Amino acid sequence: MNGPILAIETSCDETAAAVVEGRRIRSNVVASQAEMHAPYGGVVPEVAARHHLGTVNGVVDEALAAAGLALADVRAVAVTQRPGLIGALLIGVATAKAIAYAARKPLLMVDHIHGHIAASWLDPVALDPPFVSLVASGGHTRLDLVRDLRAPVLLGQTIDDAAGEAIDKGARLLGLGYPGGPALERLASGGDRAAHAFPVALRGAGVRDFSFAGVKTSLLYVVRERDGEPLGDAERADLAASYQEAVVRPLADRLIAAAVEEGVPTVALGGGVAANGRLRALVAEGAERAGLRVAVPDRSLCTDNAAMIGAAAQFTDEVPWPDYLGLDAVATAPPGGIAA
Numbered sequence: 611m612n613g614p615i616l617a618i619e620t621s622c623d624e625t626a627a628a629v630v631e632g633r634r635i636r637s638n639v640v641a642s643q644a645e646m647h648a649p650y651g652g653v654v655p656e657v658a659a660r661h662h663l664g665t666v667n668g669v670v671d672e673a674l675a676a677a678g679l680a681l682a683d684v685r686a687v688a689v690t691q692r693p694g695l696i697g698a699l700l701i702g703v704a705t706a707k708a709i710a711y712a713a714r715k716p717l718l719m720v721d722h723i724h725g726h727i728a729a730s731w732l733d734p735v736a737l738d739p740p741f742v743s744l745v746a747s748g749g750h751t752r753l754d755l756v757r758d759l760r761a762p763v764l765l766g767q768t769i770d771d772a773a774g775e776a777i778d779k780g781a782r783l784l785g786l787g788y789p790g791g792p793a794l795e796r797l798a799s800g801g802d803r804a805a806h807a808f809p810v811a812l813r814g815a816g817v818r819d820f821s822f823a824g825v826k827t828s829l830l831y832v833v834r835e836r837d838g839e840p841l842g843d844a845e846r847a848d849l850a851a852s853y854q855e856a857v858v859r860p861l862a863d864r865l866i867a868a869a870v871e872e873g874v875p876t877v878a879l880g881g882g883v884a885a886n887g888r889l890r891a892l893v894a895e896g897a898e899r900a901g902l903r904v905a906v907p908d909r910s911l912c913t914d915n916a917a918m919i920g921a922a923a924q925f926t927d928e929v930p931w932p933d934y935l936g937l938d939a940v941a942t943a944p945p946g947g948i949a950a
Contacts, residue, residue, distance in 0.1 A: 613685030614677065616709070617920035618670065620702030621694025621722045622749065623653045624913070625665040629677035629684065630920025633733040637676035638910070638917040641665050644789055651788045652778065653748075659697030666705050673916070681713050688923035691719035692940035694749070699939035707934060717934040718923040721948045723750055725918035726880035727762055729911045732921050737878055737905040742869040746861055746889075747881035747914075748774035751820050753868050754948070756878075759925040762948050765868055766818025773857055774883045776822035780853045783833050784846055794850050795886055801844075801851030806832070808856035816871070818864055825856045854888055862892035866900055876903040884912040 614636060619626040623643040629636040643661050647653050674681060689706030690699065703719075710717045726745040730737040740757045742765070751774075752767035771779075774791065781790020786797065808828050811821035832849065833841075841849070861883070869877045877897060883889060884906060897904045911918055929937065 614679060614683065615686050615688050615718070615920045615923050616670070616674065616681070616684040617688040617720075617916040617923060618666065618702045618706050619690045619722075619725070619914060619916040619919045620662045620666060620698050621690045622698060622914060623647060623658045624915070625662050625669050626914065626916035627666070627670040627673035628916035628920050629673055629679060630732070630917055630923075632924075633731065633736055635732060635917045636679070637673045638915055639669050639673045639676065640910075640915050641669050648788050651782055653695070655695045655697050658695060659701055662698055662701040666701060670705070670709070681709065684715065686710070686716045686718055686923070686928060687713075688718035688720050688919050688926070690722045690725065690919055691937070692721055693943040694722055694941065696939060696941040699941065703937075703939040707937070711932055711935065714931050716928040716930050718926045718928055719934070719937060720919045720922045720926055721943070723752065723943060724762065724922040724926070724948045727754060727756060727878070728759060728921035728925060729880050729907045729918035730878040730905045731759060732907065732911065732917060735905050735907050737876065740874040741876035741878050741905065742865060742872060742874055743878045743880060744861060744865040744884070745881040746773040746879075746883035748772055748778060750881060751822075751861070753818055753865060755868070755872055755874070766820065766864065768820040768822065769812075770821050770823040771826065773820070773822060773861060774881070776826050776857050777854070777883065779826050780829050780850075780857070783829055784841070784850055791882065791886060794854055795888065797847050798850040798854040798888065801847030801849070803851045803855040805848035806852035808852055810856055810860050818868055820860060820864070822857060825853065829853050854886075858883070858886060858889040859892060861889060862896055865893060866896035866902065869902055870900050876905055878905040880907065880912060880918075882913045885909040
């Protein structure tokens with residue numbers, strides 16, 4: 611069906627709502643909680659959920675107003691159902707069900723990872739399958755083969771920590787605070803990427819999974835060996851550059867290799883780590899050598915947002931009014947795939 615979709619996203623610490631019509635983003639509103647969680651060095655689930663509760667209605671109203679629409683004008687409501695922080699997800703799902711029920715609209719229960727993959731389908735990137743997608747964020751790291759946007763196929767994923775989580779932990783070890791990604795990238799820009807040989811796990815031809823627990827531990831040992839002695843500016847920059855390289859290079863290398871092996875012409879990036887400039891540069895270099903196209907949404911569509919949920923909703927089955935009242939949020943992703 612055609613017509614605008616009101617989408618809501620509350621899987622972690624961003625309260626977001628958007629109106630999406632086809633590939634067009636009519637509005638995309640995000641209320642960030644980053645400053646609220648900074649003193650704790652990471653997202654506190656209970657704090658995130660309480661903030662969503664006080665913010666989500668205003669964000670929805672703002673998204674509708676920015677799109678120049680009333681609730682009656684949208685054809686359906688979409689919401690992130692899984693995966694994520696369960697308390698945060700519950701706020702979004704309860705809000706979406708209430709709005710959809712009151713307006714007698716159908717509901718679309720969307721997988722968060724599916725949203726990151728579908729973000730490249732929106733204008734102006736407007737990417738159609740086939741392609742291989744890398745989604746790398748604070749909670750997720752995975753490769754998917756996308757021949758049909760309704761059913762991405764998992765190729766590989768992290769076996770322990772997510773890439774974004776490793777970046778944030780590394781930044782904290784170097785005294786950079788939270789969120790760590792942008793600060794680590796700034797510090798790394800002045801360092802030598804070859805100064806430290808941090809380990810890259812799961813090496814070998816055909817490897818598509820990832821592991822970042824080892825590189826985090828290696829940086830911890832380097833810092834501990836200083837026995838409380840402060841790191842100099844140059845040494846911190848070298849550590850940041852070498853550590854960042856050990857995290858993002860396997861992401862780029864395995865993405866390019868998977869696309870070549872699967873015989874598809876394009877690679878796509880999604881998730882908060884896709885905003886990292888070094889990752890983008892490595893993917894661009896590898897794609898040029900392999901003769902591949904690179905599709906990367908604007909940075910605002912890489913981090914958590916509701917426009918991507920509106921995109922994935924168009925490849926998700928509608929639940930008619932009022933059959934969704936018994937549905938609920940789910941903290942985990944389905945085994946081996948995406949709930950599309």
